[in-house]
Every structure is written in structure tokens, then in C-alpha cells.
Amino acid sequence: MARYGMLIDTTKCIGCYTCRTACQRQNDLLPTEDFIRFEQREVGEFPDASIENVPLQCMHCEDAPCAQVCPTGAAHMGADGIVSVDQGRCIGCLYCMAACPYQVRVRNPQTGAVDKCRFCTVSAEQSGTKMCSCVEACLTGARIFGDLDDPDSEIVREIARTKAAPIAGDLTKAKVFYVR
Amino acid sequence: MTFEPVWGTIIAWYLFLAGLGGGAFITAAYLHLRAPYAVHLIRYGRIIGPVAVCIGLVLLIFDATAGFHNPLRFIFLLTNFGSVMTWGVVFLAAFVVVALIVLVMDLLGKGRKVPLWLDVVGAALGLCVCVYTGCLLGVAKTFPLWNNALLPVLFLVSAVSTGMAAVLLVGIFRSPKEFSSVADLKKFHFWLPVVELFLVASLLFVTASSAESAGYASVMNLLAGDCSPAFWLVFILLGLVIPTLLEWKMLFMSSKEVEESRTGHMISATSDVLVLVGGFTLRLLVLVAAMPITIVQPWM
Numbered sequence: 001m002a003r004y005g006m007l008i009d010t011t012k013c014i015g016c017y018t019c020r021t022a023c024q025r026q027n028d029l030l031p032t033e034d035f036i037r038f039e040q041r042e043v044g045e046f047p048d049a050s051i052e053n054v055p056l057q058c059m060h061c062e063d064a065p066c067a068q069v070c071p072t073g074a075a076h077m078g079a080d081g082i083v084s085v086d087q088g089r090c091i092g093c094l095y096c097m098a099a100c101p102y103q104v105r106v107r108n109p110q111t112g113a114v115d116k117c118r119f120c121t122v123s124a125e126q127s128g129t130k131m132c133s134c135v136e137a138c139l140t141g142a143r144i145f146g147d148l149d150d151p152d153s154e155i156v157r158e159i160a161r162t163k164a165a166p167i168a169g170d171l172t173k174a175k176v177f178y179v180r
Numbered sequence: 181m182t183f184e185p186v187w188g189t190i191i192a193w194y195l196f197l198a199g200l201g202g203g204a205f206i207t208a209a210y211l212h213l214r215a216p217y218a219v220h221l222i223r224y225g226r227i228i229g230p231v232a233v234c235i236g237l238v239l240l241i242f243d244a245t246a247g248f249h250n251p252l253r254f255i256f257l258l259t260n261f262g263s264v265m266t267w268g269v270v271f272l273a274a275f276v277v278v279a280l281i282v283l284v285m286d287l288l289g290k291g292r293k294v295p296l297w298l299d300v301v302g303a304a305l306g307l308c309v310c311v312y313t314g315c316l317l318g319v320a321k322t323f324p325l326w327n328n329a330l331l332p333v334l335f336l337v338s339a340v341s342t343g344m345a346a347v348l349l350v351g352i353f354r355s356p357k358e359f360s361s362v363a364d365l366k367k368f369h370f371w372l373p374v375v376e377l378f379l380v381a382s383l384l385f386v387t388a389s390s391a392e393s394a395g396y397a398s399v400m401n402l403l404a405g406d407c408s409p410a411f412w413l414v415f416i417l418l419g420l421v422i423p424t425l426l427e428w429k430m431l432f433m434s435s436k437e438v439e440e441s442r443t444g445h446m447i448s449a450t451s452d453v454l455v456l457v458g459g460f461t462l463r464l465l466v467l468v469a470a471m472p473i474t475i476v477q478p479w480m
Binding site: 068069097099102103171 | 247253474
């Protein structure tokens with residue numbers, strides 16, 4: 001069974017938000033609903049200072065805190081390791097939003113249910129898109145999607161080469177890796 | 181990023197009312213055991229208990245928008261017993277059922293027919309409700325201010341304190357004679373804000389030295405940040421210190437005549453109102469002051 005993950009190279013990210021827009025289009029999100037949250041911060045000291053752009057999204061944690069606290073079982077982990085929200089079960093109590101250490105879950109203002117990055121499982125099943133649209137849309141090639149269990153995959157090789165790591169270490173066994 | 185609290189005023193009301201309801205029922209059960217002659221105070225506790233919890237639940241259902249639009253989804257609430265909220269639903273449902281049975285028996289039988297064991301069961305469930313409101317927040321690792329074992333204890337003490345204050349407050353106006361006769365309960369009630377002061381201080385000391393900088397940020401939010409006026413003036417001063425001083429004066433420094441006079445009763449009533457204000461402010465502050473262990477924070 002594949003164990004899907006993503007690598008995001010923040011040294012390549014220019015903060016253009018194209019991934020976010022592509023994601024909103026692909027997943028038919030409302031203009032106020034975004035699955036990718038951008039953080040910016042200054043790194044280094046003068047004269048070697050720069051701005052680091054960090055796009056944050058659902059990390060599809062193996063220890064998913066959202067699924068642990070969800071009272072209705074709407075937030076759950078599928079057999080493929082992708083964490084998803086069953087929109088028909090969610091009551092909108094927002095417990096998962098409080099439990100998520102990354103604040104990457106959003107409430108759909110129309111339905112009141114909580115939603116978040118789906119690793120584009122919907123598009124992959126329905127229209128056969130191979131990759132997440134954010135990966136395809138990225139202008140600088142900062143994103144790589146792939147199988148973390150396949151030693152020959154591009155993502156596994158790049159994680160090893162760049163020493164990429166989950167943004168908060170071992171906190172939740174996240175499957176999104178960052179080069180910083 | 182400026183962090184918007186996930187839960188706001190509506191949930192603060194709910195946490196406050198659930199604690200107050202559980203605490204009021206516990207007060208009634210305590211009186212049943214220690215002062216069974218105070219039939220009116222006992223009845224007030226039995227009314228306030230389920231009514232406050234039910235109002236809180238209505239707020240909760242209203243706040244859970246997706247469920248509010250599709251009520252059948254609430255059935256799913258009993259599917260994940262790894263979630264504290266699921267346990268909360270069980271405790272709340274059981275408490276409301278037992279508390280309403282007790283209330284009906286009380287109203288039909290003039291207060292003499294409720295068996296002690298039923299009151300004890302209800303009080304135990306009320307205790308579970310009070311502690312659950314703290315555990316609900318306590319298991320969220322995102323917020324160091326919540327994710328510790330002190331918070332449920334603090335919420336429990338505050339819940340019992342506000343529950344007793346509510347019962348005593350109604351008692352002062354509706355049955356002043358009974359109010360004067362329950363010295364035991366009033367002494368118990370006096371100590372709760374004192375214990376709360378120490379619990380709050382401990383919570384802040386422990387949270388400020390949490391491994392995550394968000395712990396320090398949350399404490400500073402309360403002590404010196406946006407939340408500090410509400411924290412110092414409303415919660416600490418009005419909600420804890422002044423009631424402690426007023427009750428201390430009434431219980432230990434005044435003659436029996438003063439204590440049972442109209443003025444004495446009004447001083448006690450003021451103290452009880454302030455305890456209620458403090459109880460709500462505590463819930464609201466804990467919700468809005470908590471900072472998440474977000475990875476990138478502008479001040480880091």
C-alpha cells in the first residue's frame with residue numbers, strides 16, 4: 001500500500017499563492033476557503049537576511065489529532081493513509097480545528113462543516129489526475145508528491161538529499177516534508 | 181499570522197453553564213445530605229442544574245452549524261469513544277435525564293420523596309460534566325494553556341463555586357431564612373475562590389515554563405496582553421478576591437445579627453453575582469488567550 005506524502009521546498013517558494021488558487025479551483029472551494037495557509041517570516045541577520053515563505057496545509061499525520069478528537073468519526077484516516085473529512089458526518093463542532101497543531105483546517109461558511117487539503121483524492125479518482133494540482137501549478141517546482149514507501153521515488157530521493165523534515169519534527173508523524 | 185480563537189463566546193457560555201448546572205445539582209445533593217431541612221434551596225439547585233445545562237446544550241447545538249442544519253448527524257456523536265466530546269455527550273445526556281427525574285420527583289413529592297442514592301448518582305454525573313468541560317480542552321495538544329492536568333481541576337472548582345453561588349443567590353431572595361441556616365455550605369463556598377486563586381497561579385506558572393513558547397505567549401496574553409484588563413480586573417479582582425473578602429467579612433468577622441440582616445444578605449448576594457461573573461470570564465479568557473504551537477509565528 002502506498003503511503004503518500006509531499007515535499008515542499010521553501011527555498012524555492014516565492015509566495016505567489018498559485019498553489020492555493022489552483023487548489024481552490026480544482027476542489028471548487030469558496031473564495032474565502034483555502035486549504036493552503038501562507039506564513040512568512042524573516043530569517044537571518046543583516047546583511048544576510050531574507051524572507052522565508054512557508055505554505056502550510058494538512059500534513060496527513062499518521063498520529064492525526066483531528067481524527068482522535070472527532071466525536072462523530074467524520075475526520076478519519078483512509079486505508080491509503082490520507083486523512084479526510086466525511087462532509088456528510090461533520091457536525092461543525094470545530095474540535096478538530098482546536099486539536100490540529102497546524103491550523104490548516106477551515107470551516108465551510110455555507111455548510112458549517114470543516115474541510116482541508118485532500119491530497120486531491122477526489123480528482124485522482126474521478127478524473128485520473130496523477131498529481132495534486134498544487135504540485136502541477138507550482139511555478140518554481142517547489143512541490144513533489146509521491147509514495148514515501150517507494151525507495152526509488154523522486155520524493156524519497158529528494159527528502160534524503162535535502163534532509164527535508166516535517167515542520168514540527170515528530171509531533172504528529174506528519175507526511176508533508178519541508179526543506180528550510 | 182494573527183491567530184483567531186477556534187472557539188469564542190458561545191462556547192464560553194456553554195462551558196460556564198454546563199459547569200454551573202453540574203455544580204448546582206451537586207450543591208442540592210450536598211444539602212440533601214447535610215441540611216435536608218433546606219427544602220427550598222435543594223429545589224433551587226435541582227431546577228438550576230438541568231435548566232442551565234440544557235441552555236448550554238442548545239447553545240452548543242446552535243454553534244455546531246453543520247449539525248444544526250442536519251440534526252440527524254448528531255447520532256454520529258456516539259461513534260468515537262476515543263474522543264472526550266463523545267464521553268461528554270454521554271455524561272451530559274445521563275446527567276440531564278437523572279436531574280430531570282429528580283426534579284419531577286421533587287416537585288410532585290414536595291421534596292421528601294427523592295431517594296438519597298438518586299441524588300448521589302446525579303451528583304456523580306454532575307461531577308463528570310464539570311470535569312469533562314476541562315478535559316475537553318485539556319486534550320488539545322495545540323494549546324499549552326489547555327494541555328495540562330490542572331485545567332480540569334480548575335474548571336471543576338470553578339464549576340462547583342458558580343453552582344453554589346447560583347443556588348445561594350436565588351436562596352437569598354426567595355428563602356432568606358433557609359439561606360441563613362446553611363452555615364456549612366457557605367463556609368464550603370467561601371473556600372472555593374481561595375483554592376481557585378492558587379490553582380490559577382499554578383496553571384500560569386506551569387504553562388509559562390512549557391517547552392513550547394506558545395505557553396509563555398498565552399500567559400503573557402493574560403498577564404500583560406490584550407486579555408490583561410479582563411484577567412486582572414474582572415476575573416482576579418471582581419471574580420475571586422472581592423468575593424473572598426466579602427464572604428470572609430460576613431462569615432468570620434461579623435456578628436450573627438449583621439450576617440442575617442438585609443444588608444448582610446445583600447453583601448452575600450453581591451459576592452455571589454461576582455463569583456458568577458468571574459466563572460464566565462475564566463472560561464472566556466481560557467478560550468481566547470490560548471496561543472497555538474503554530475510553527476511560524478510572527479514574533480518568533
